[in-house]
Structures are given as structure tokens and as C-alpha cells.
Amino acid sequence: MSTEILxxxxxxxxxxxxxAKWLVKEGxxxxxxDVIAEIxxxxxxxxxxxxxxxxxxxxxxxxxxxxxxxNVPIAVILEDGExxxxxxxxxxxxxxxxxxxxxxxxxxxxRHAKEAAPAAVPKYEPSFLVDPDIPPGTEFKSITVREALxxxxxxxxxxxxxVFLMGxxxxxxQGAYKVSQGLLDEFGEHRVIDTPITExxxxxxxxxxxxxxxxxxxxxxxxxxxxxxxxxxxxSAAKTRYMSGGQMSAPMVxxxxxxxxxxxxxxxxxxxGAWYAHxxxxxxxxxxxxxxxxxxxxxxxxxxxxxxxxxxxxxxGQRFDVPVLDDYVLPIGKARLVRKGTxxxxxxxxxxxxxxxxxxxxxxxxxxDAEVVDLRTLRPLDSETVVQSVMKTNRLVTVEEGxxxxxxxxxxxxxxxxxxxxxxxxxxxRVHQEDVPLxxxxxxxxxxxxxxxxxxxxxKQVCYAD
Amino acid sequence: MASKKATTSKANGSTPKSKKxxxxxxxxxxYYTDMLLIRRFEEKAGQLYGMGLIGGxxxxxxxxxxxxxxxxxxxxxxxxxxxxxxxHGHMLACGMEARGxxxxxxxxxxxxxxxxxxxxxxxxxxxxxxGGHGIxxxxxxxxxxxxxxxxxxxxxxxCVTYFGDGAANQxxxxxxxxxxxxxxxxxIYVIENNQYAMGTSVKRSSSETHLYKRGASFRIPxxxxxxxxxxxxxxxxxxxxxxxxxxKGPYLLELKTYRYRGHSMxxxxxxxxxxxxxxVREHQDPINNLKELILDHKVASxxxxxxxxKNVRAIVNDSAEFAQSSPEPDPSELxxxxxx
Numbered sequence: 001m002s003t004e005i006l007x008x009x010x011x012x013x014x015x016x017x018x019x020a021k022w023l024v025k026e027g028x029x030x031x032x033x034d035v036i037a038e039i040x041x042x043x044x045x046x047x048x049x050x051x052x053x054x055x056x057x058x059x060x061x062x063x064x065x066x067x068x069x070x071n072v073p074i075a076v077i078l079e080d081g082e083x084x085x086x087x088x089x090x091x092x093x094x095x096x097x098x099x100x101x102x103x104x105x106x107x108x109x110x111r112h113a114k115e116a117a118p119a120a121v122p123k124y125e126p127s128f129l130v131d132p133d134i135p136p137g138t139e140f141k142s143i144t145v146r147e148a149l150x151x152x153x154x155x156x157x158x159x160x161x162x163v164f165l166m167g168x169x170x171x172x173x174q175g176a177y178k179v180s181q182g183l184l185d186e187f188g189e190h191r192v193i194d195t196p197i198t199e200x201x202x203x204x205x206x207x208x209x210x211x212x213x214x215x216x217x218x219x220x221x222x223x224x225x226x227x228x229x230x231x232x233x234x235x236s237a238a239k240t241r242y243m244s245g246g247q248m249s250a251p252m253v254x255x256x257x258x259x260x261x262x263x264x265x266x267x268x269x270x271x272x273g274a275w276y277a278h279x280x281x282x283x284x285x286x287x288x289x290x291x292x293x294x295x296x297x298x299x300x301x302x303x304x305x306x307x308x309x310x311x312x313x314x315x316x317g318q319r320f321d322v323p324v325l326d327d328y329v330l331p332i333g334k335a336r337l338v339r340k341g342t343x344x345x346x347x348x349x350x351x352x353x354x355x356x357x358x359x360x361x362x363x364x365x366x367x368x369d370a371e372v373v374d375l376r377t378l379r380p381l382d383s384e385t386v387v388q389s390v391m392k393t394n395r396l397v398t399v400e401e402g403x404x405x406x407x408x409x410x411x412x413x414x415x416x417x418x419x420x421x422x423x424x425x426x427x428x429x430r431v432h433q434e435d436v437p438l439x440x441x442x443x444x445x446x447x448x449x450x451x452x453x454x455x456x457x458x459x460k461q462v463c464y465a466d
Numbered sequence: 467m468a469s470k471k472a473t474t475s476k477a478n479g480s481t482p483k484s485k486k487x488x489x490x491x492x493x494x495x496x497y498y499t500d501m502l503l504i505r506r507f508e509e510k511a512g513q514l515y516g517m518g519l520i521g522g523x524x525x526x527x528x529x530x531x532x533x534x535x536x537x538x539x540x541x542x543x544x545x546x547x548x549x550x551x552x553x554h555g556h557m558l559a560c561g562m563e564a565r566g567x568x569x570x571x572x573x574x575x576x577x578x579x580x581x582x583x584x585x586x587x588x589x590x591x592x593x594x595x596x597g598g599h600g601i602x603x604x605x606x607x608x609x610x611x612x613x614x615x616x617x618x619x620x621x622x623x624x625c626v627t628y629f630g631d632g633a634a635n636q637x638x639x640x641x642x643x644x645x646x647x648x649x650x651x652x653x654i655y656v657i658e659n660n661q662y663a664m665g666t667s668v669k670r671s672s673s674e675t676h677l678y679k680r681g682a683s684f685r686i687p688x689x690x691x692x693x694x695x696x697x698x699x700x701x702x703x704x705x706x707x708x709x710x711x712x713x714k715g716p717y718l719l720e721l722k723t724y725r726y727r728g729h730s731m732x733x734x735x736x737x738x739x740x741x742x743x744x745x746v747r748e749h750q751d752p753i754n755n756l757k758e759l760i761l762d763h764k765v766a767s768x769x770x771x772x773x774x775x776k777n778v779r780a781i782v783n784d785s786a787e788f789a790q791s792s793p794e795p796d797p798s799e800l801x802x803x804x805x806x
Contacts, residue, residue, distance in 0.1 A: 164618070190618070196648070201607050201641025208611020208625075211596050212546070214618055232638075235601050236608060243587035245580035246803040248596065280804050305805045 002082060003052045004073040007061070010039060010046045012262045013314055017041045018066045019074060028056045030077065037063075037074070042144065042317040043178045054079050128357065129338050130321075131291065133330070140321035148290035148322055149179050149255075149311065152297035153217065155327070157187055160215060163301055164191040166206055167219030167256075176221045177257060177316055203229035203254070207236045210250040210306075217301060220256035223272045223310065230275075237306040238281030253300045255309035258286070259350065259401045260449055262314065266437035271402030273349065276308040277378040277411075283332055284379040286310040288353035290320035292376055295330030303332060310378075312350050333377045335385040341371035344459050345389040347412055348399035349375040352450065355431075356399050359455035368463055378408060383415040390416050394425040395462040399455055404432035429458040489697060491765050497539065497696045498760060499774050501531035501753045504555040506782045507564055508727075511554065511571055514786060515731050520571045524585050527555035529726035532752035533658050534559040536699025537626055540707050544621070548596040548609040549628035551586035552658075552725075556628065560593045564785035569792045576792030580799055603629060603636030606655070610642040613653035613716075624652040624710040626703075632663025634677050643684040643716070652710035654703070655681070655718045658693065660725040665737040678720035686718050693721030694750045724750065 010017065018040040030036055030050040037048040057078035061068055068074065143151075157163045164187075169176045171184040171194040184192040195202040199220065206216035220226045226233065233254060241249040260269035276284045283305055287293045293311070300307040322328070338353060339360050348356040353374045360370035371389050375382065390396050396416055398409030409430035416428060434448040460466050487494070508526040515524050527534075530552075538559040541547075549556045557567050562578065570577025570588050578588045586600040596612060599605040609627025616623045633639060634657055646653050657677045661668055668675050678688035687709070691702040699721060706717035724746045728735040735743075760766050 196641075196644055198641040198644065200638045201610075201645060204604060204607025204638055205611035205614055205642065205645060208548075208596075208608035208613075209615045209618070210611070211608065212612045212615025212619075214615050231601055231604060232607065236599070236604055240589075240597070241805070242803045243579055243583040244589040244597070244803075245578065245582050246806075247579070247591045248589045249806070283805070 001079060002057055003054065003077045003079075005036070005048075005050070005075040005077060007068050007070050007072045007074050008039070008048060009070045010041050011043060012264050013317075014041050014070060016067050016069045019061050019063060019068050020045060022059060022063045024056050026056050026059055030054065030056060039068075042146065050077065052077050055082070057082070128289075129336075129340065131323075131330075131336060134323045134325075139324040141324055142319045143290055143322050144317055144319050145290045145293045145311070146177065146179055146316040148294035148320075149297055150181055150183075152294045152301070153180065153183060154186065156298055156301040157183070157191065160301075161191075162213065163215045163217060164193065164209075165217045165219060166193040166195055166202060168195055168197055168221050170194060170219050175219070177313060179311075179316070180219065199225050199228040200232065204232040204236060206252060207232055207250050210237070210252040211240070211248055215301060216252045218252065218254045220254065222261075222268060222313070223256050223258040224268050224270055226254065226256070226272070233276075233282075233306070233308070234279055238279050241305070242281060249304065250306045251304045253297070253303075253307045253309055255297070255300075256311060257313040257316070258310035259312050260433075260438055260445075263440065263442065263445060265440040269438040271310075271400065271433070272308075273310060273378050273400060274402050274407045274411075276310075277381065277408065278406075279379075281306065282379060283307045283377070284310065285332060285377050286350045287376055288315065288338075288348075288350055288374050290318070291322045291328070292330060292336075292374070294322055295328045296332065296376065298327075298329045299332050302329065307332070310350065315351060315354075330376075333380040333382055335373050335375045335377070335382040337371065337385070337389070338374045339370065339372035341369040341393065343369045343393055344395040344397060344463055345371050345373060345386060345393045346397045346399060346455060346459065347373045347375060347386050347409075349378065349408070350401065352399035352401060352431075355450055355452045355455050358452035359459060362452065362456055363459055366465075368459060368465060370459060375408070381408075381411065381415075383412055383419070386412055387416055387419045390420050391423045394423055395459075396424070396428045397431060397455060397458045397462055398428065399431045399450060401433060401450060403435055404430050405435065407432055426462040426464065429462045431455050431458050487697075487759070487763055487765075488701070493539070494756070494760055494765050495770075495774065497535050497700075498753070498756050498771070499778060500535045500538075500559060501696065501756065502775060502778045503564070503781060504531045504534070504558050505753060506778050507558060507568070507785065508554060510782045510786050511568065512727070512731065514568075514572065514789070519790060520585070521573065522584055523551065524571065524731045525552040525729065526727040526731075527552055527725070529746070529751070530658060530660055530693065530723045531555060532696040532699055532756075533656070533693045533721045533723055534628075536693075536696040537654075537656060537703045539696075539700040540703030541624075541626065544594065544623045545707075546594045546596055546609075546612045546616075546623065546625040547628070548605045548612065548625065549598070550602065550605055550630060550633060551598070551600045552630070553586065553588065553598045557588060557590070557593075557595055557598075560590065560595045562588075562590050562593050562595060564781050565788040568785035568789035572789040572792075573794065574789060574792035575795045575799070576788060580803075581795045582799065582803065603633040603638050605629065606633065606636070606639045607642045609655075610646050610651055610653050610716075613646065613651040613710075614649070616652055617649070622652070622711045624654060624707055626654045626656055628656045628658055630663060631657060631659040631661065631668050631677060632666070632671070634659075634680060635663075635671060640680075640684070643681055643686055646716040647681075647684045647686050650713060650715040652713070653716045654706045654710055655686070655716060657718070657720045658723055659720055660723050662725070662729070662737065664729040664733070665735075667737070676720070678718055681716070681718040686716050688718035688720065690720045690722060693723030694746075694752045694755065696752055696756055
């Protein structure tokens with residue numbers, strides 16, 4: 001009996017990929033373990049091995065096809081003696097776009113594949129306001145958050161020789177999530193440094209390098225692992241300027257993916273926004289869009305203070321319009337309206353902005369006009385922008401991925417109460433992760449995390465709708 | 467530095483230098499003065515603590531003076547020093563002013579950190595002293611990072627990273643050892659083995675009590691040194707500095723020393739006998755030993771040394787007066803130096 005080979009999921013967050021290359025052709029015999037194809041995800045090019053023995057009966061998805069969904073059949077393997085005619089051609093009618101012409105050197109230039117990918121514009125682009133600080137007439141290009149972060153580091157490393165990148169797999173591997181792709185090639189191993197798996201040690205080492213006059217960018221493979229190093233971040237980096245009476249400081253950036261990825265369970269899924277935002281002596285940035293990721297990472301690298309830069313793995317592959325400017329640096333500590341509205345304010349950051357915008361779109365259909373504020377920076381926290389918005393809408397819902405107790409929403413609610421108590425027409429509602437470690441089971445994970453639906457519910461609550 | 471002045475003002479003897487001594491007359495008197503300054507300074511700090519003028523934790527360095535004075539003698543300008551919270555001696559040895567250190571202990575604006583750091587958190591960018599760290603072992607990766615910055619910038623400066631026998635059991639020490647050797651960083655790890663981590667003796671806390679061997683599995687050369695003998699410390703320090711400057715990577719020294727006082731001011735030190743302390747004081751005291759050496763070799767006379775001691779006392783008394791007359795930081799200082 002013939003066996004279908006399905007497009008494999010090669011990472012926890014992969015939903016589709018490019019079938020870059022077939023290494024076998026129809027009629028070839030394959031054995032279990034043979035490499036039969038190469039698949040590009042937005043992070044890497046991966047080899048696909050045959051699991052079954054037999055003969056390649058039919059290739060269903062041509063080399064070079066982009067956007068092939070996970071679990072779509074890509075080929076059929078025949079058992080010995082079976083004929084290609086046994087393949088039911090109907091199974092070839094998969095829902096994939098027509099094969100694009102394969103390009104040379106695709107593998108060596110992963111960005112090429114991304115540029116050519118179908119424009120994955122933000123789903124709610126019509127409502128996504130352009131940053132008013134960008135000069136009118138500026139040209140935009142669509143790039144992913146990953147590329148934006150990469151560009152920011154490239155540009156800052158070109159600009160300042162004291163900037164260096166250190167972390168696990170940042171150099172030769174090109175980054176666990178490919179954010180540091182190409183940096184080793186351009187700057188060499190002197191400035192792009194693979195560390196042993198030793199967070200506490202290399203974080204402390206980087207603090208010392210900052211004391212010594214360098215500008216380290218420390219990449220944590222994820223912020224979960226930074227808990228091993230949190231003493232150095234807080235006790236050594238954040239407090240030294242104060243403890244030394246201003247004589248010494250640690251100008252540096254700690255960056256990496258923060259928050260839940262997908263199905264990686266409790267120890268790998270946690271938002272540290274509130275943790276670090278609690279600490280004087282740190283700045284904490286948590287952007288949503290690619291433009292903010294770029295402009296704020298550049299600002300973070302130039303900042304004379306220790307900066308925590310919280311990224312999000314699920315956002316890495318998302319595309320946004322980024323202004324084409326020689327030196328796009330954004331101010332740290334400024335929130336921004338990303339959607340104008342009159343009935344309710346939703347404050348959010350990082351992936352929360354996505355849920356907020358999605359909710360706003362849905363609510364618009366139900367006659368509730370929501371305004372969305374992207375906090376962008378968690379410390380210093382621009383609560384003034386939220387207060388201004390609440391003075392207009394009189395209602396507030398806060399959204400964050402972390403736990404609610406002592407969270408970002410709790411802080412915003414307090415500040416809004418202090419500054420705009422008389423403007424509030426309803427108690428502030430908070431949307432956040434449920435008060436449990438993040439479960440693995442898909443259904444429980446979904447129940448635990450915030451989403452657009454939960455934002456909609458909270459908005460209706462503060463609007464006394466339904 | 468202040469103590470140096472005291473030395474040179476007294477250099478009028480004409481004692482012939484012994485052939486056996488590997489240090490000049492001026493150097494010997496300089497080490498003697500520096501060690502004495504640390505001891506008298508610490509005694510004064512203990513006194514001020516008893517008077518309620520110094521608060522919180524205060525960890526005295528009495529007994530360990532030969533370690534920092536010997537190591538400092540092996541260094542050159544631009545070399546860096548970093549240590550833990552028993553740091554007053556290191557700062558004085560680096561040439562930081564006694565006034566600024568004492569005023570920090572009393573929490574006054576004239577202190578090195580404007581009164582905001584205290585005993586355990588003092589720094590001097592000018593003297594390349596990088597703290598003063600209150601978390602046991604945390605200074606070890608930081609010192610390794612200072613060495614990293616030296617290598618990155620292409621200088622031949624070295625960083626002396628001090629830590630105690632207690633910190634020698636912290637994981638981040640070994641994470642640092644690994645990277646320092648892997649990347650050939652110019653860092654000298656100095657384990658000040660004063661034999662007690664607070665109240666826990668090395669024997670009770672360490673499976674391998676020869677701490678100089680702790681770098682072996684990282685291929686870091688290590689040696690044991692008599693930390694009560696300033697000349698032995700200096701010689702070992704010079705060897706280590708030479709190794710680091712030559713680009714050979716880190717070097718580990720275990721300096722066997724002893725702290726006479728409790729771990730901090732509130733430690734009754736019941737974990738060791740009075741006789742044990744007395745024995746070290748009588749037979750191994752680094753200052754007395756050097757004094758004997760100086761007198762035996764007629765490097766200077768009793769009177770010369772008394773004169774030095776007088777100068778040292780004057781510096782210490784001046785620092786104590788300054789530390790009491792310097793005002794507390796202005797309330798507006800509460801909010802400064804958090805970020806820039």
C-alpha cells in the first residue's frame with residue numbers, strides 16, 4: 001500500500017514552510033533515514049528523512065513551492081512491487097499555490113525566500129496606525145520582526161565597535177531563532193561570540209565587559225533561561241550606577257524571546273515583563289511591530305543603561321511595514337496609539353497588541369469602537385498616554401501575557417485610578433494568563449493564555465454590553 | 467596614595483639592604499605602611515561601628531592585609547581589581563583615599579558612593595577598582611568580563627578577581643573559569659582562603675580543600691601561596707601577572723590567610739577557639755612578620771617604624787573625623803544615579 005509523506009512541522013511554532021529542494025526523484029528507491037528533501041522554515045533549512053522504505057511514486061509538491069502547510073501530503077512512497085499508477089491522483093490536488101520558479105542559492109540566502117513569500121501583512125492593517133514620528137512621504141518595506149531585529153544589530157555594530165553580541169548559538173549556528181543571521185560573517189568571532197550554556201556566567205561576564213567600557217548585547221535563547229542569571233541582571237547590572245554614586249554603570253542590552261511560544265509548556269513559557277519592570281535601574285522594552293522592534297532595539301543598544309528587550313517568538317516571523325530610513329531610532333518610554341477609537345481603551349504590549357487589534361476589529365462589528373495603545377516600553381511606563389486615552393473613552397481593559405497578580409495591568413490600573421479616577425465609567429478589567437503554570441495540553445494551553453476572545457469579553461464587561 | 471607619602475617622608479635611614487631580601491628598602495617600608503594603614507583603618511571602623519556611626523554589615527579585613535598589599539605590588543597602572551564585600555583593604559591598597567572609604571561606611575556624601583553604597587558597595591573608576599560586591603561569587607564573572615574587555619580592546623591589562631573560600635563553592639565561579647580559559651582571558655583569580663566562610667570551615671564545606679586545584683579541570687594553572695607573607699604574595703602575583711600579560715589566559719592563586727575578627731561585626735565567632743586565633747596572631751601576623759624582617763635586616767629602626775605608625779594613625783584619624791563631619795547625602799540624592 002502506498003504511503004503519503006506529509007509536510008512536517010519542524011518547530012513548535014511552524015505552520016508552513018517552503019519545499020526548497022527534492023533530493024530524490026520519482027522512481028528512486030528510498031530507505032528509512034534517507035534524506036529526501038530540504039524544507040525551509042523562517043528559521044532554518046531542514047532536511048526531511050524518509051520514514052518508510054519503498055519507491056518514490058509521486059512528488060506532489062514541486063521544489064520551490066512556498067507556503068506549504070504542515071501536514072499536507074508532499075509525496076507518495078510505493079511499496080516494493082507497487083506501480084506508480086496505484087497513486088490516486090486526487091491526492092495530488094493539495095491546496096498549495098502554484099510552484100514558483102526555484103531560485104538559485106536559495107539556501108544561502110534565507111532572506112530571499114522571505115522576501116518572496118506572500119505578503120503576510122498585519123491582519124488588521126487598515127486599523128494599524130503609522131507612527132506619527134515618521135516623516136510623511138517615507139518609503140516603507142515589508143519585513144519580519146526577525147529581520148528588523150537583525151537589521152538593528154547589524155546597523156549598531158557597524159556604527160560602534162564596542163558593541164558585541166554574546167549568547168548561545170548566536171554565531172556559527174546563526175542564532176537559535178535566526179535573529180543573529182549573518183552577523184558572524186560580517187563582524188567575525190571577535191564580536192559575535194558563541195558562549196557555553198552558562199547563563200549565570202556569561203551574563204556576569206557581559207556585565208563586567210560593560211563595566212570595562214564595552215556595549216554587550218546578551219542574547220538569551222529564551223528569557224526563561226535568564227532566570228539562571230537574574231542575580232547578575234538585577235544585583236550587578238541594574239544597581240551598580242546607584243550603588244556607586246553614578247561612577248560606574250552597565251550600558252548593555254539583554255534580549256531574547258519572552259513569553260509563551262507554542263506547546264513548550266510551563267518552564268519554557270513565561271512572560272517576564274512584570275518581573276523586570278519592577279526593578280529601578282533597568283529599562284524594559286517589549287515591542288509588537290517590526291518597526292518598533294528595529295527602532296527600539298537600536299535605541300536600546302545606544303542607551304547608557306542596562307536594557308531588557310523582550311521579544312516574542314511567535315512574532316518573529318510576522319511581517320510589518322518598516323520605514324526605509326538611514327537611522328531609524330525610536331524613543332524609549334513612549335507608548336503609541338495603534339488604533340483610534342472612542343468607546344474603550346485597550347492597553348497591551350508585544351503579542352497582546354495582536355489580540356487587542358483582533359478584538360477591536362471584532363468589536364467594531366458589534367458597534368463598540370475600541371482604541372488600542374501599544375505600550376512598547378514597560379519601564380519607564382508611559383501611563384500618561386493610557387490616561388489620555390481613558391479620559392476620552394472612560395473605560396479601560398489591560399492585556400498582558402503574564403500572570404495578573406502584581407502585573408502590568410495592575411500597575412496601569414493603579415496609575416489610571418490615581419490620574420483619571422473621575423473619568424472611569426467602569427472598573428478597569430484585566431486580561432492576562434490564568435493563575436497557573438502554562439499547561440502542555442493544547443486545550444488547556446489555549447484556556448490559560450489570553451486571546452482576542454478574552455479581550456472581547458473584558459471589553460463588553462467594562463462597556464456593560466450584553 | 468596617602469600611605470605612600472607617609473613612607474617617603476620617612477626614608478632617611480641608611481640601613482644596608484640585605485642580599486637575601488628581594489625587595490628594596492623603599493618597597494618594604496611601603497608594604498609595611500600599607501598593611502598598617504589597613505589594620506588601623508579597620509580597627510577604627512570597628513570602633514565607629516561600636517559607636518553606632520557605621521550601620522548594617524561591616525566586614526573587617528584584619529589579618530589578611532598581606533594579600534592585597536602583596537598583589538597590588540605586582541600590578542601596574544590600568545590593571546583592574548574587583549572583590550567581594552570584605553573590601554576596605556582592597557580599596558586602600560588600590561590607592562583610594564581613606565577619607566572617601568570611611569565616609570562611605572558612615573553613609574555620608576563624602577563617601578565614594580555618596581553614601582548610597584555602604585561598606586559592601588564601593589567603586590573607583592579612577593583607581594580601576596570595580597567593587598565591592600555583596601553577593602558571594604557574583605564578582606567572579608564580572609572580573610572575568612573586565613578581562614574580556616581588556617582582550618577585546620587589545621590592551622595588555624589584567625584583572626585581579628578576588629574571592630573567598632566560601633565563594634569558591636559557587637557555580638558561577640566555575641562557569642567563569644571555563645570561559646576564561648576557553649577564551650584566554652587575562653584574569654588572575656585570587657582565592658583568599660581565610661579558612662572560614664562565615665562560620666563554616668573549609669573542611670566542612672569543600673570536598674577538595676586545596677582550592678588552588680579547583681582550576682585544574684579547566685586547565686587553569688594554580689598554586690598555593692602563604693598569604694601571611696607579603697613578599698611571597700608579591701612574588702606569586704608577579705608570576706601570575708606575567709602569565710596573563712603574555713596572553714596565556716587565566717591564573718589561579720590560593721592565598722592561605724586568616725581573619726582575626728568575626729565574619730561581620732555581629733559574629734561571635736564561636737566556631738573556632740580563642741587559642742586558634744591567638745596562635746595565628748602571635749606566630750603568623752603579616753605585619754609583625756614584616757616588621758621583624760625589617761628590623762632584623764636593619765632596613766629601618768624601631769623609631770623609623772614608630773614614625774610611620776604615627777603617620778598612619780594621623781591618616782586614619784583624619785578619615786574618621788571626615789567621616790563624621792561630612793554631611794549625610796541631600797534628600798534629593800535619593801532619586802539620582804538610578805538611570806541616566
